[in-house]
Amino acid sequence: MIKRLSEYCLFSLLCIATYSSCDYDTDGLDITDISVPDGYALSADISTVFLNSSTAYDVESNWVSGKYLTRFTTGNRLYDNALSSASGLGPVYAGYSCGSCHVNAGRTTPTLWTNGGSGSTGFSSMLIYITRKNGSFFQDYGRVLHDQAIYGVKPEGKLKVEYTKQTFTFPDGEEYELCKPNYTITEWYADSIKPEDLFCTVRIPLRHVGMGQMMALDPTEIEALAKQSNYPEYGISGRCNYVTEKGIRGVGLSGNKAQHQDLTVELGFSSDMGATNSRYPEEICEGQSQMKGGSLMGLTYDQLDVTAEEMEDVELYMQCLGVPARRNVNDPEVKKGEQKFYEAKCHLCHVTTLHTKPRGTSLMLGTRLPWLGGQTIHPYSDFLLHDMGSEIMGVGLNDNYVSGLARGNEWRTTPLWGVGLQKKVNGHTYFLHDGRARNFVEAIMWHGGEGEASKNLFKKMSKEDRDALIKFLESL
Ligand code: HEC
Numbered sequence: 001m002i003k004r005l006s007e008y009c010l011f012s013l014l015c016i017a018t019y020s021s022c023d024y025d026t027d028g029l030d031i032t033d034i035s036v037p038d039g040y041a042l043s044a045d046i047s048t049v050f051l052n053s054s055t056a057y058d059v060e061s062n063w064v065s066g067k068y069l070t071r072f073t074t075g076n077r078l079y080d081n082a083l084s085s086a087s088g089l090g091p092v093y094a095g096y097s098c099g100s101c102h103v104n105a106g107r108t109t110p111t112l113w114t115n116g117g118s119g120s121t122g123f124s125s126m127l128i129y130i131t132r133k134n135g136s137f138f139q140d141y142g143r144v145l146h147d148q149a150i151y152g153v154k155p156e157g158k159l160k161v162e163y164t165k166q167t168f169t170f171p172d173g174e175e176y177e178l179c180k181p182n183y184t185i186t187e188w189y190a191d192s193i194k195p196e197d198l199f200c201t202v203r204i205p206l207r208h209v210g211m212g213q214m215m216a217l218d219p220t221e222i223e224a225l226a227k228q229s230n231y232p233e234y235g236i237s238g239r240c241n242y243v244t245e246k247g248i249r250g251v252g253l254s255g256n257k258a259q260h261q262d263l264t265v266e267l268g269f270s271s272d273m274g275a276t277n278s279r280y281p282e283e284i285c286e287g288q289s290q291m292k293g294g295s296l297m298g299l300t301y302d303q304l305d306v307t308a309e310e311m312e313d314v315e316l317y318m319q320c321l322g323v324p325a326r327r328n329v330n331d332p333e334v335k336k337g338e339q340k341f342y343e344a345k346c347h348l349c350h351v352t353t354l355h356t357k358p359r360g361t362s363l364m365l366g367t368r369l370p371w372l373g374g375q376t377i378h379p380y381s382d383f384l385l386h387d388m389g390s391e392i393m394g395v396g397l398n399d400n401y402v403s404g405l406a407r408g409n410e411w412r413t414t415p416l417w418g419v420g421l422q423k424k425v426n427g428h429t430y431f432l433h434d435g436r437a438r439n440f441v442e443a444i445m446w447h448g449g450e451g452e453a454s455k456n457l458f459k460k461m462s463k464e465d466r467d468a469l470i471k472f473l474e475s476l
């Protein structure tokens with residue numbers, strides 16, 4: 001009896017210690033059986049969704065039900081809710097909702113190619129990072145140039161891009177073109193910054209495929225990969241970005257340089273939209289001459305624009321999203337392309353299989369999502385940084401911008417799951433951190449540095465084999 005009781009106590013203590021409450025699963029579905037439709041393949045165990053449409057990135061996983069589904073729906077709404085100046089937007093901003101840049105939880109078409117930069121109307125969906133040539137931030141502008149503003153306020157500036165185009169040929173005679181962007185900023189709100197003192201780099205939005213799985217990754221698996229990801233014969237050696245956020249130093253996973261540990265919800269609201277919150281209570285243009293004493297044109301900014309609960313719902317929404325299944329897996333050309341992907345050594349960085357931590361994730365206010373635990377996932381990424389080559393035309397992606405430990409030439413391997421659906425979901429095939437690649441071939445041919453050997457293996461392939469490899473990418 002005594003033993004039983006102590007066993008019971010130990011059990012409840014464990015429950016308290018590990019889950020803080022034992023009823024986490026009463027509202028979510030207990031899914032163990034997944035039937036995979038013909039021609040599809042799992043991407044993330046029970047989080048896989050079998051869709052081949054424009055909503056493929058933007059539906060919940062099957063296990064999301066009850067109060068989680070209610071919160072998912074709330075989070076989805078907040079994510080897409082267009083803010084106005086009355087509900088916290090601006091005064092200056094880069095996007096008016098998360099969904100304005102990540103439409104359908106994907107990658108809104110950047111206006112680089114269509115409008116030559118920010119353009120005069122509409123908005124660009126891009127983030128424009130600016131610094132002085134010596135790397136320090138401009139006091140009045142901060143880290144991001146906000147190319148939009150609410151009525152009566154001037155945008156901080158507008159981006160203009162011009163491309164230097166160069167044509168290359170594959171050994172079999174087929175041509176391809178690579179376009180190197182050159183950026184300038186026009187229409188500064190106060191013309192205080194000289195081009196000689198300006199450094200600028202651009203990001204197009206990232207797809208939100210597998211955000212929950214990314215947060216559930218086991219850092220020790222990623223660190224082990226960094227140790228083991230060392231293939232001198234191909235010149236490949238990945239490494240982790242370590243960043244300190246909220247006082248905790250850890251492995252950076254999100255962002256093009258793995259410069260964040262979390263899903264940047266608070267930063268997104270603050271830095272991208274100008275919506276203040278508990279982590280970033282100050283208006284982003286605080287120091288600017290057009291913002292005087294916390295008030296502007298009679299509007300006062302003394303209340304936080306988004307609550308912590310709302311931000312956790314947004315985080316929950318992103319982590320509960322389903323991961324699109326692979327499609328057309330029985331197509332002979334796709335199968336051949338998959339083989340070519342391995343032959344070109346793409347998988348040494350775009351790692352096909354990883355695992356999530358046993359217990360899943362815990363959101364910013366403590367909500368647990370155990371369903372994300374113990375998954376075998378196929379992200380096609382090692383989430384590590386790689387040197388992708390120097391600036392010389394045609395071979396490198398260096399942008400001279402440092403993020404945490406990541407140097408200018410280092411980029412996180414972009415997860416390729418869902419990449420084949422980007423055209424359906426977002427209507428374009430712009431790739432790489434700044435959208436300079438207009439299709440898969442250009443994206444691959446921009447790989448330099450540690451990606452050079454792999455790129456050259458692709459380059460040497462016959463046209464048929466290259467086409468098959470692209471077909472495979474389209475099946476992801
Ligand atoms: C102005 C456009 C814009 C807005 C608005 C915006 N984002 Fe982003 N988002 C981006 C860009 C660009 C990147 C890539 C940034 C980088 O890597 O430096 C990104 C990256 C991300 C990532 C990293 C994804 C990954 O695969 O690592 C997450 C998560 C994210 N955004 C969430 C949000 C959320 C949540 C909101 C709303 C609170 C939001 N974003 C608002 C443009 C935007």
Ligand code: HEC
Nearest residue numbers: 344346349386411412413414431432433443450451454458
């Ligand atoms: C050395 C590591 C490495 C190797 C090898 C590699 N990649 Fe990449 N890949 C990256 C990195 C890092 C990026 C992100 C670069 C950027 O955004 O500027 C990337 C980006 C991409 C993108 C663009 C994704 C997007 O959504 O923007 C595609 C497509 C891609 N790689 C395909 C391939 C293929 C196919 C191969 C093999 C021929 C390959 N990669 C080999 C590291 C690698």
